[in-house]
Amino acid sequence: MMKPLIRTVFLTTLLSPVLAVASCEDIGGSPSLQEYAGDIDGKYKIQLTLAFKGDSVSGEYFYLSQLKGIPLRAVSGDRNKLVLEERGANGEVTASFTGALSADCGKFDGTWQKTGSSSKLPYSLKHTESNSGSLGHRYYTAGAESDDIVYANAYKFWLGVKNGDKKAVTSVLAYPVRAQIAGKKTTFRNASQFSASYDAIFTPAYRQAVIDAVPRNMGSSWRGVMLGEQGEVWLNHLGKPFALNN
Incomplete structure (x- = not known):
């Protein structure tokens, strides 16, 4: 043990x-990075970061099987319908997360969809900690x-x-x-x-x-x-x- x-x-x-407890009041202040962990479709384990600065939202996620950061850009910053686009090397949208944050920002649930696919895979993420810094300089x-x-x-x-x-x-x-x-x-x-x-x-x-x-x-x-x-x-x-x- x-x-x-x-x-x-x-x-x-x-x-x-x-470690810190999730709080919507913390978002936009310090700490500025909110960390989440969970899975897509109950199969693919991921960790995701939401970075809030004023009214803007950005993010990054990675698969635990790959440990490679994938940038995300918010199309909608509405916490009740947060849309994050995943973009490829040429700037094209390759997939997107569409979900909602819980009132205390402790959960982020919704669906992940690959561009061009009709399938929407559910994801469920729980807040793990809050950090200061930025996505490029954690x-x-x-x-x-x-x-x-x-x-x-x-x-x-x-x-x-x-x-x-x-x-x-x-x-x-x-x-x-x-x-x-x-x-x-x-x-x-x-x-x-x-x-x-x-x-x-x-x-x-x-x-x-x-x-x-x-x-x-x-x-x-x-x-x-x-x-x-x-x-x-x-x-x-x-x-x-x-x-x-x-």
Whole structure:
């Protein structure tokens, strides 16, 4: 069983998860990004972001099977009938979401339709958290200059853990790295030290927790970027892990 976050970090105030409850009153202010997760047609798991600025709405979503951001533009910003168009590389509309936000913005339900198809697939999304920033610069509060660099390193770490690739994992860490060995908080100064304790750190339970995390559209603050809903991994401004909450 995963240990509570408070028992697995050096500074609780530094590494506590930062989550927020959905609120329509927050939209247009700070935080400005509202995160949702769910599925299309009960089959295709997605995560979607709505960015509100005044009366304008934009967004982005991705399939968990692909982890590639797909931009969305609102045709209608009416919360009772929010229409978001998905556009291809040439600017053509390839699909659209048509749905409604609940009164507290906690749910976004409706139908997804591919352009040229008569089929409308239902989707159901629940609010997961609120973030500051913008779609193109999510992690500025963590000091990141490039979201793409954050994603590249977070994905390299995540994929390394998933594939059991010790070399890939140790090469992307931001030393010194903090973790826990047999209940003792430990600081690893280099790859050699970390490699020697790799199996003790990545227990089956912790390894699965990292695999279940999504290395995209992550929460962030001045503390860093949070991989995993419970802060299983904390990343720096380059997307490199500096604390493992195992």
